[in-house]
Every structure is written in C-alpha cells, then in structure tokens.
Amino acid sequence: MTTKMEVSVIIVNYNTTDLVLQCIASLKKNVQLSFEILVIDNGTEAEAKRMLHAMHPEVQYHAMGYNAGFARANNVGITLAQGAYVLLLNSDTWLEEDSLSKMLEFYREKEMANRIGLLGCRLMDPDGTLLVGTHANFPSWKKALHANPFWIVLQRVIRRKRNNTMNINQVHHTNHPVSVVSGACVFFRRDSFVQQQLFLDEDFFLYSEDTEWSFRVLRAGFTNYFCGETQIRHINGASSAVHSNRDKQLYVSELLYFYKTLTPWVFQVYVGMLRFNFQLNHFLLRRKGMGEERQKLREEQALFSLYLREIRRHYKRTPNSSKHPLIYGKKDS
Numbered sequence: 001m002t003t004k005m006e007v008s009v010i011i012v013n014y015n016t017t018d019l020v021l022q023c024i025a026s027l028k029k030n031v032q033l034s035f036e037i038l039v040i041d042n043g044t045e046a047e048a049k050r051m052l053h054a055m056h057p058e059v060q061y062h063a064m065g066y067n068a069g070f071a072r073a074n075n076v077g078i079t080l081a082q083g084a085y086v087l088l089l090n091s092d093t094w095l096e097e098d099s100l101s102k103m104l105e106f107y108r109e110k111e112m113a114n115r116i117g118l119l120g121c122r123l124m125d126p127d128g129t130l131l132v133g134t135h136a137n138f139p140s141w142k143k144a145l146h147a148n149p150f151w152i153v154l155q156r157v158i159r160r161k162r163n164n165t166m167n168i169n170q171v172h173h174t175n176h177p178v179s180v181v182s183g184a185c186v187f188f189r190r191d192s193f194v195q196q197q198l199f200l201d202e203d204f205f206l207y208s209e210d211t212e213w214s215f216r217v218l219r220a221g222f223t224n225y226f227c228g229e230t231q232i233r234h235i236n237g238a239s240s241a242v243h244s245n246r247d248k249q250l251y252v253s254e255l256l257y258f259y260k261t262l263t264p265w266v267f268q269v270y271v272g273m274l275r276f277n278f279q280l281n282h283f284l285l286r287r288k289g290m291g292e293e294r295q296k297l298r299e300e301q302a303l304f305s306l307y308l309r310e311i312r313r314h315y316k317r318t319p320n321s322s323k324h325p326l327i328y329g330k331k332d333s
Contacts, residue, residue, distance in 0.1 A: 007035040007100055008083030008190070011091050012073040015043040017051055019091045019235070024056050026094035033101050038080055040064060040073040069325045070183065071200035071209040078199060081190055090184040092235040093123075099230040103187045106175070106227045111189065117222025118188050118214060120181035122172045122231035130172055131236050133182030139211065139257070174228045181224050183210030184234050196220060201260070203315055205325035207253040215261050216319070248328040251300075252307040256326050260317050274304060 009027060013020045024037055038060045041048055052061050062080060064073055074088055085104060103119055110116040123131040193199070198220060200213050214224055259267055278301045285294045307326070314322050324330075 004034065005036055005083045006033050007085045007087055007104060008077075008081030009035055009037045009087045009089055009100070010074055010077035010081065011037065011039050011089050012070055012077070013039055013041045013043055013048060013091050014067060015045050016091045017043075017045055017048045020048075021051065021055060023089065023091055023094050024052075024059060026096070027100070028056070030095045030098050031100045032098055033104065035100060036060065036081075036083060038062065038077045040077045042067045042069070042073050069202065069205035069327075071204050071213075072202040072325065075199045075202060078190065078194070084190060086188055086190045086193075088183060088186045089232075090234065093184060093232050095232055097230060099232055102230040103227055106225070106229065107187060107189070110225060115222045116189075116225055117217040117220070118181040118186050118224045119227055120178070120186055120225075121227045121229075123182060123184055123234040123236075124231050126233055126235060130169060131234055132168065132172075133184055133234075137179050139254070172226075172228055174226075176226055176228070178224050178226045179218065180211050180214045181226070183213075185232055186210065192222075199319070201319040203260075203320060203322050203325055204253055204256060205249070205327045207250045208257040209253070212257050212260055245328050248303060251303060252326055252328050255304070255307055256311055256315065259311050259315065271308065278304075 011020055011023060020039060024039075027035070027037060037056070037058070039052060039062070041061065041063045049061050049063065052059055060080070062076060064076065068076075077088075078086055085107065087100060087103070099121060103121060107116060107119050110119075120133070123133050125131055198213075198217060200209050201216075204212065217224060258270055262270060278297065281297055282294060285297065307328075311326065314324075315326065316322075
C-alpha cells in the first residue's frame with residue numbers, strides 16, 4: 001500500500017547548490033512525516049544535477065534551462081507537486097527541528113474553522129538574530145510621504161513618540177493572523193490554491209512577489225497566519241546574493257507591487273508624491289552644495305522614470321500579464 005504524500009517541499013536553486021544540499025540534509029534529518037522534495041533549478045551549474053542525484057537520489061530535479069525568476073520557478077514546482085500541502089523553502093534555509101510537522105499540525109487545526117491561506121513561521125539568522133520577514137501590515141503608499149523632507153523635519157520638531165506595547169520578539173513567539181508571509185518559508189494547501197489559480201505572479205522576477213501574493217490570497221477571502229511554535233534558520237539574502245544589481249531590482253519590483261495593488265488613482269498620488277520628493281530633494285541638495293548626493297538622486301530618478309514607463313507599457317494589474325518578468329537591466333520588447 002502506497003503511503004499518501006502529505007507535503008511537497010519546493011526549493012528553487014540559482015547557483016547555490018551547496019546551500020540546497022544543506023537544506024535537503026536538514027529536512028531529511030528532522031522531518032518525520034511523509035514528504036517529497038522538488039528542486040527547481042534556475043541556474044547554470046553543470047554539477048548541480050549530478051551532485052543532487054549522487055547525494056539525494058530521491059529528490060526530484062527539474063531544470064528550467066534559464067533563470068526564470070523566483071515566482072515562475074515556484075509555480076512549476078507547485079504544478080509538479082504531489083503532496084496535499086506545499087512548503088516553499090528558500091535554498092538558504094535549514095531546519096533544526098521538525099518544523100514541517102508543526103506547521104502541518106497548525107494548518108490542519110486552523111483549516112477546520114477558517115479559510116487559512118498562507119502560513120509562515122519564525123525566521124532566525126544563523127547567529128540567532130530574529131529576521132522580520134512576515135508582517136502584520138502591507139507596505140503602504142504613505143512610504144512616499146514619510147520620505148518627504150518636510151515630513152521628516154516635522155517629525156523631528158514634534159518628536160512624536162508612539163508607545164509601542166508590542167514587543168517584536170514576543171510577537172514572533174505567538175500564533176496570530178498576519179498580512180504578509182515571507183516567501184523564504186511559506187506553507188499552504190495545494191488544491192485550494194490550484195483550484196482558484198492562486199499561483200505566484202510571474203510578472204515579478206525577484207522580490208515583492210511574496211508580498212503581492214499575500215495580498216491576493218487575502219483578497220480571495222483567506223486568512224494568512226504566523227506560527228510562533230517553530231523556527232527555521234535563514235541566511236538572509238544568500239539565495240539572492242548571486243544576483244547582480246540587487247538594490248535596483250528591489251526598487252523596480254516594489255514599484256511594480258504598488259502598481260498592481262493600489263487603485264489607479266492612489267497609485268497616481270503615490271507617483272506624484274515621489275516626483276515631488278525628487279524635485280524638493282534636488283533643490284535642497286543644490287543649496288547645500290552636495291554634488292555627489294545629487295548625482296545619486298539623479299540616478300534614482302532616472303531609474304524610477306524608466307521603469308514606471310516600462311510597467312505602464314507592458315504590465316497590467318492582473319497576474320501574469322506579460323510574457324516576461326520585470327528584470328532590472330532588461331527591457332520588454
């Protein structure tokens with residue numbers, strides 16, 4: 001009698017084979033339930049497949065043949081998965097306990113009474129530092145307001161002190177609903193998502209795809225949760241460190257996120273505020289004679305203008321609206 005597959009663990013690799021091997025070893029050492037591992041390879045390392053088959057022959061390996069991006073590669077893995085549940089796991093993570101069983105138990109308990117969507121858990125740096133990747137709230141268009149020099153000066157004058165009664169470490173040890181679940185470790189029921197076509201948006205190449213995904217999952221009527229009963233280790237940024245122009249990719253992906261999640265008129269307000277900030281900062285830096293900072297600001301403004309046009313020309317607010325993901329340095333034709 002064949003044992004029913006409970007969980008499919010999907011790991012996307014982009015030239016981080018050593019990290020993938022470490023992650024797989026931790027899964028095999030700690031997890032007690034029935035699970036499969038799928039490695040979706042975005043990279044070009046010729047040795048990746050050979051090493052995986054030699055050390056972990058039971059692992060399913062799928063080569064994309066090119067760097068398809070985080071969202072598209074994970075979607076391929078979700079399609080190939082045989083488990084009732086799926087765990088998307090970054091290659092730069094590893095388990096120190098049976099976190100998979102704890103997340104499965106938590107999810108099953110919640111889905112008896114709620115439409116649970118995405119589930120995350122505590123992420124810890126190798127040195128024990130808490131990594132805040134799962135958030136109570138979504139990024140706000142007010143970020144542009146908070147970056148305005150007038151607003152910054154006003155806050156310094158007022159010296160507003162908000163009583164923050166929420167200890168962030170304490171919160172990360174409790175179970176609670178959240179808005180955004182970090183894509184470094186995200187658990188969900190496969191059939192619920194496949195039936196409603198709640199795949200990741202492949203318009204995103206890297207960064208902000210987990211935030212946009214969390215947004216659509218909530219909008220579909222699910223509740224995202226944080227499980228404070230377990231944790232995994234995460235070398236923050238190691239799986240994306242091999243990508244050049246990381247900061248610029250973060251910038252354009254966030255711009256695409258706001259374009260897709262804000263209503264058209266709110267997005268226009270957001271864009272207007274950013275443009276005002278650029279002009280005001282240019283004026284202030286010129287008066288202070290800060291030529292080097294002005295040059296950096298010009299570069300940021302050029303990046304903003306270029307990719308705002310690119311997004312408006314080639315992308316829609318619906319998922320998978322373009323043939324190609326938004327990649328810094330590559331323009332859609």
